[in-house]
Amino acid sequence: MTQITGVLGTDPRTIAGRSIPQLLLERASSFPDDTFLQKKHFGLWKPFTWSQTLNMISRYTYGLTALGVEPGDCVALISENIVEGFVAEYAILCRGALCAAMYPDMSVSEMEHILRDSAARVVFAEDQEQVDKALTLIDKVETLEWIVYFDDRGMWGYDHPQVLSVEEMERRGEGFHTKFPEQFEQVVGSVGLRDVAIISYTSGTTGLPKGARLSHEFLLDSGYRLMDAFNVKHGHEYLSYISQAWAAEQICGIALGVLAPMVVSFAEKPETVPNDLRELAPEFLLFTPRQWEMMASGLQANMFDAHPLVRRLYEWALATGKKHRDARGLSSKLRMAMADLLVLAGVRDNLGLKRANAPLSAGSGLSEEIFTYFHAIGIPLRNLYGATESGLVAAHWKGTFNARTMGQLLPVDPTIGTLLVADVSDTGELLLSGGARFSGYHNNPDASAESFNEAGQFRTGDAIRITEDGDMIFLDRVKDLRTLANGHVYPPQFLENNLRSSPFIKDAVIIGDENYDRVSVLINIDAEICGRFAERNGLGFGTFAELSQLPEVIEQIAKTIAEVNQMLDAPSRVASFCCLPKELDPDDAELTRSRKLRRNVIFDRYATAIEALYGDDDECDLEVVIKYQDGRESVVRSVVTIKRMENADD
Amino acid sequence: MRNTVLSAKSLRLTFGAITAVEDISLQVKTGQICALIGPNGAGKSSFLNCLSGFYSPSSGTVEFEGEDITGLTPFRRAEMGMARTFQGNQTYQSMTVRENILSGFHSQMRSGLLGGLLYWGGVQQENAHFINLAEEIIEFLELEPLRNTLVGELGYGLRKRIDLGRALGLNPKILIMDEPMAGMNTEEKGDLARFILDIRDARNIPIILVEHDMEVVMDISDEVTVIDWGKVISSGPPDKVRSDPKVISAYLGGGVV
């Protein structure tokens, strides 16, 4: 399949033409006494109701006005996730200005680039540390006029005329407040849905970060997609702790926070997040894959200290969870109930995930192992695919679940209208259309133009494949794809990564470029796992070379390759492989010291084998020069089996 | 012009035949960090104990905010707003961090035995009010992740910080710190120095600081008094004291640099 079309959302909480500030006003008048924001402070969870929050926002807005911020200006923000940071951003949006948020750990030079590029007139800085950074730039960046800080700790001795506390800013706005009481609603009313709300800086892998201009509509639409797909209810709790500089937090916290609306909670301090998460047990949360991995490995490591009996019970429960979670039948259900009662419920409780009905993993792919682990525990972890420029595109939400895919296209807000459509171009690139549109890069018309093709589709730069079920599989960045002699484009990295995730395979070297018309692979087996496998099956072997050529081992590798092949279209599948008779070794310059492949060296040394992979013989004689540590060299000669995959031609 | 908060006038303290403090006078003014240094056995601790009421001086007077407090017991002085921290580890080990700091508010709280037993609404409110104040100190000293941890489970540096927090609970008009940095590593010393400066700047509490670490003392204090053999040998701003030949010889003679 090369094209799929999404669906319209059914949730009645649509955007209906309202920008974030307008939604904010409306929510505040509908539920003035409900909690909107909530922070842990002085050991308690301190709620801020909608009316309190709106009051704060309006005071900040007047303060910004008093500082001379006009609609369309840019205001920057550098802070951990705190209530004041959110309020400040809402105030910026209410003023009709653009918000450029920065990661709190940014260096001064990164900060300089963003302030300069966005032409920010005011920067909100959380505390003394951030103020100090901003102060070094106040004379360098011409547009920057004010630094407003939230936390006055350590600020007693500062008397720079352009530095003021947020209270001072509010005080300056007070006059405006009394003079024009209706002005706030007027200003807010004039902020349109299609106006640009934020400039989100993407950490470009090359060059300086580019500022993506995202409109209210864009943020809200992506928020709606999540809300509809994951059934995020009014009043669900959300723990905000990923920086506002990340577009995902803008969508989940800032936009979905007012759209659903959710209760947005803030941890006491960055280091108390795990603890606060446990206390809150939120319904909705979004972590990066790295954080999920850390959570899983932390739990595993913790369980290593448990009493052996407890550990066995835990392992039994995990195995039961893996095997029986979705199985039917009374015995399965009973076992599952048992495992849940004895172990798994406790694990979920300790992680603070017992109520999480939409725990999401966003960013790059999370390994299948981690997925199955969380699913076994009973945490319905889901993949979420999206990017700053494309918004949230796909996730596992239609009930089906395959950890290797990114899920299905998300439903679009019916008031936005146009359905999401995903196209795969000839080069394998995902092209998107529908939903709210990306408003281009700030100060960068060339890059903006490049990001759309002639048909007006957004070029994601991601190579994907669409399965028969309509799931999307992420293959590679388009620039990392390779072309075969017959012009077919395939994802070598995707293959290598997926093969490497098998325990039997230590390294996989994909062969296949414009000189060949099929894909083949050199496999460096994992000696330890394969050795254990051989022993368990009563197979004799003396050396690594012998082990690598055991028919049973080769069969095992073939099985793995067949599984990975399943995920790809026929021409991209591995057609033949062989197992290397010696381990790839940094001493032989085949790997770098950090275990990255040195492809040229490998291609040279194993040229005979590569030739055989594309020939007709089932075996080849391979001679490899080995250098010992003492500098001696010797030639190892061995017969290598060439295995051809049966499904390669269908 | 700064007001004098605490002044000791010609204090003298003897134990039998031993004279621990021969003649020390000291004045502390609002918003000042006033350091007291001297070689081991110079009489610093004995002097502090006279100030906080553990020992009664053989002669001389201690005046606090213009009142003569020489004869008052320690708890009366605490009620008046004189707080101190201690050498070594003197926190309440079996209480949590929050309870330790809360216990510093003792003399500001009013509820008595009956209130404690019945724990009726008013007492609960009072408790909540002071927990709130204690939490302010917890935030100030950056102890949030540990508020419910038993102090006995914490490391030495943190315990010293809790000792400080407890003293701040007294809502003091003057804070006496007895070798707060002894036994700390460089990082902990830096943290504590920052807290001490913040206490002076944000809370405007004058501080008497007895400390061994000369470098820190010279960095953060406004006034330095050097004593040796129970007598003041030099006093003034850090720069002046540093170059005083009497100080140099006392320190070289005492074998401590």
Next chain:
Amino acid sequence: MIELVQSLSSGVLLGLLYGIVALSFVVIYRASRVVNLAQGEVVMVGAFLAWMAASSFGLPLYLAIPAALAMSACFGVIIERFVFRPLTGQPIFAVVMASIGLIILLRGATMVIWGPATRPFPQVFPLGAIEIGPILLNTALLIGGVITIICAAGLNWFFMRTDAGLRLAAVAEDHTTALSMGISVKKSAIIAWVLGTTLATVSAIIMLSGSVLGVTAAEIGFRALPVALLGGMESVRGAVIAGVLVGMAEALASTYLDPLTNGALSQIFPFILIILVLLIRPQGLFGWKIIERI
């Protein structure tokens, strides 16, 4: 006048009895900082051991008494080894509580082993009284008093003049210092307990010679504890002098005040006296003043 002298001299003799029990408190405290509240029970066990040696084994007195002393020494070692050594390093409070556990344990054990019935205690010292002028002195108590003074002098010499004794004192001052000086804390504790239990047995023999033995013998413990506290827990001299003072006070109270108060005051008077003295000198008459350092 004669009445006064008579009651004073009986008081002195009674006081010396208190003194030797108090001494057993002191030796244990000096080396191990344990205020053994079960010391009365230790006296009781010593008495039963002596009774057993003399009556059950039927040994002649000159053998029975050394046998009893030897057995009580073993008894001391056992207590030290199984009760107090495992508590080394615990707060003093826990150690005192252990001595409370010991009270319960020893009473129970005594009653199981020897039964609750009272029995006559062998006549160790000659019966009767010595007449000095118009004053009568109980012979047993008089001999006991002499023994007390000898013991006290001996202990004083031991603590002040011998290496082992000085070592005990060093341990008492400060365990860590003692350890750094290479003094075996363990050995000191054993010596202290052996001395303590043996002294207790000696005092039991003095107290009970020719009298009736039962579990009530343990009551001497809580009568002698105040004496030890009054003397200052560390002081050998103090224990004896405080004993004499308390004995005299008690005798005077019983002669002159009891008729007025229906006989109650003489038993309470020592306590009142001691508390009054402690109010003036909190560390006891001869205790070491501790300057609290913070």
Next chain:
Amino acid sequence: MLPSGIIFKSYAAEEAFLVTRPQKLVFALFIVALFLFPMVGSTYLVGTVSVMMITMIAVLGLQITVGMAGQINLGQSAFVGVGAYVTAAMAVNYELPFWLAIPIGGLTAGLTSILFGLPAARIKGFYLALTTVAAQVMFPLAISRLPQSWFGGSNGMSMPSMELFGYEIWGQTGLYLVNLCFLIVFTTLAFNLQRSRVGRAFIAIRENDVVAPVMGINLVKYKILAFFIGAVFAGISGGLYAYYVTYVTAEQFTLWLSVIYLGMLLIGGMTSPLGAIFGVIIITFLQETTHEIGGYLSGRISFVDESVLFPATNILLGAVIIAVLIFEPHGMVRRWRIAKAAYRIWPNPHG
């Protein structure tokens, strides 16, 4: 530690003893079960539990003096005795109802203790504990020497039965219910005290009585207060005891009993009122079981009889106290806390 998903918005909510719904439910069921217990328990069992509850109040008082404030008290049973005698005198001589007589007994016991706490102004530690021994020694003497019309002298006093609104509270069941009510009230008071200003001051004194005064705590006042409140509990316990045994004599309140009280507290754990409750339950259970076993054996083994049983229990008791001190100096309460924490973080080994 609490289960996840519980957040506090006020300190009062955080300070509450029962937070989660299961906690509240289990506790409510437990209380109901306690009230219904006489309907199923045998008379002997109900009586035993009654005595246990009376003892608990005395040990709760001891927990305050010794456990919270760290002041050794070797005379608790004397204060129980004062409470018993004063209650008896009020009930007999002035014909006061029990709900007046018992509190008066408690208060008198408290006031008496102040007399013995006063030396705290100068002395501390064992020296102070000595005054409690004095109280214990003085108690029987005082009772027998005071005018016979007050406390019946050495004959003791006979108690009237309890009456409430003109109805007589009769039998083990009635007494049980009254005792239970008193226990619930006084347990609550003890728990309340621990988290209050006064309780914190007590703990501060126990933890470090050199530093406490510098934190504004008046040592003398609070030490006396600790003796006072502990003795009030003892007095209440004594009043209930008087009604329970119907006849009061001075021999019922011995130093020995004080020692046993301390033992109970020790085994249960001194740092929490819960320790007092645990301790009484454990020791009563121990005594009752040895009694049962002994009763079973006495018919079969010649030398086992009543005279051996009681001391044998004491051997066990003493050994248990020493073992607890050596292996778990903080008593069963600490074990309980560890178990609770382990349950909360299950299956994780640490939080």
